Amino acid sequence: MENLLQQLLNGITWGSIYALIALGYTMVYGVLKLINFAHGEVYMVGAMTGYYAAHALGVASTPSLGALLLVLLVSMLACGLLGALIERVAYRPLRGAGRLAPLITAIGVSLLLQNAGQLVFGADPKFFPALLRSEELVRVGGIAVSNIQVAVLATAIALMAALQYVVRRTRFGRAMRAVSYDAPAAALMGVPVDRVILGTFVLGSMLAAAAGILVGLSNPKIDPLMGLMPGLKAFVAAVLGGIGSVPGAMVGGLLLGVIETLVTGYLSSTYRDAIAFVILVLILLVRPTGLFGAPQTEKV
């Protein structure tokens, strides 16, 4: 029982990281109907930027909450810029050119970031500086809760709450929802569609950067190819929750994290990577629009 609760806690921590990445996929899909395969690489760049920022700012060896927040901020800003750049250079020129051409440029950008990453950062793994000194915070009935887990969860929840506020309560959020609902109609109503899409990429990339930093805290080994698998699985999480749905991505990410941790803990770790895809295929067959997606009616 205690073991189960411990696994659940680990799963939720890991799942909140998936959720942060999944949000970027789902928001971009919402406004552009594009599967942004380069998103996993933005998460990698987020972790790498964090590594360099921590060293440059001289906080790599002085663990504190302030250091974490500072690095988080720098990395989120850098990745927000990167997201804007990717959208501007690789996707905007292909607006209206069908949906497959941007998919290929997405794959191209993903390859570019991986390979440029190996060139700039070096192909060997790096060790993310310990921005928080790992310690057991509380022990509730045999479950150890570390301060890192609390920090990861708190950051993720704060960011998701902030995102929910932006999407639900601001002008930009309303514009985003309008574009996602019907882009041509939104344009007719005076919504600057291109700017909204750009803003969506910035938001999504900032969340991916945060996920990269949080991963650096809990699994310090980072390398230029680290974005591949988590990127793909976060995408699975987005589909699980219902691609295009913001609350869906959060729930999908948490669910996937918990299921993966439980499968690793109780069944077999070799199938850890397969489970995400089995869930993917099952959900697509049973309920393709995911847990939170509205069923689509087919128009003739």
Place this chain on the structure above:
Amino acid sequence: MRARPLVAAGGVIACLIAIEVVAPRVLNPYYVTILSRIGIAVIAAVSLQLVNGFTGQFSIGHAGFMAIGAYASAALSVFAGAALLESVSQVVPLALARIVYFPLVLVFGGLVAAVSGIVVAVPALRLRGDYLAIATLGAGEIIRIAILNIDAVGGARGFSLASSAHPAIDLRFESLAGVFGVAFVTIAVLARLVYAGGGLAFRAVREDETAAESIGVATTRVKVEAFLVASFFAGVAGALFAHSEGYIHTNSFGFVRSFELVAFVVLGGLGSITGAILAAATLTALPEVLRGLGEWRMVLYSLLLIATMILRPQGLLGQRELWPISRLGRGAK
């Protein structure tokens, strides 16, 4: 008129024999390997073009079928093929036995992949558009991870043809003409399939599924057929890959490989067989041509991919075909 296909076939066979004789003498083994990889990439790309380009379904898990063809054929060779070849070689010369054996291995790899293609396609084809794409991506990864967990075929160590119980029998199949011959057959079969009268059904499904159904095209059957044929040839490509490299690992068949195949098809032009051939050949050769740039080559490769796509969103050839396939295309349009 009757004699023309025969003349063409004769010409192709003569060319292949010339390649087989000349290539190893003129080219160094490195170039021969690259050319053979190009041939394999062409087979896989052209087969994917049937599903993505002509039938308008979007599959991004094609490497999974290559993996099945590769591992099924390699397992056949390692566990049974070597013994079979050894016993046959008592009666007929080994060289002769190999000439008969290797095509059978390729067909076997293709058939197993085709069965898996049906298993994936029948449930997956209930989905459309992006959801179908995502499902094929998932199916491809499940196949890869499942193979990774089968210890009999090496699991994470990879699977070597040298691990057979009969090390004296060389199970590798290094023949440039063989690869090109199979590529030629693949191209010919697929070109006939899509540009002969019945091939209109594929394009009808691509253009408008509802309209196609309303005029009596059995859309589900057409889509399953496209998947079946495509996965068969993907399996053949995988079997060729396994037997020419002599060692396979599931890493060669991950989603990165699937994406690469999709890039061939889209960059070449969706709905163009010659486009897929051109793109597959160019993009396979490009990293080797750029080798002089050292670490920068893959960066430049991805930049070129992005730039080409932005400059020509419809792909290199769009839906056009080059000679000689354009002659078939014109008749059917």
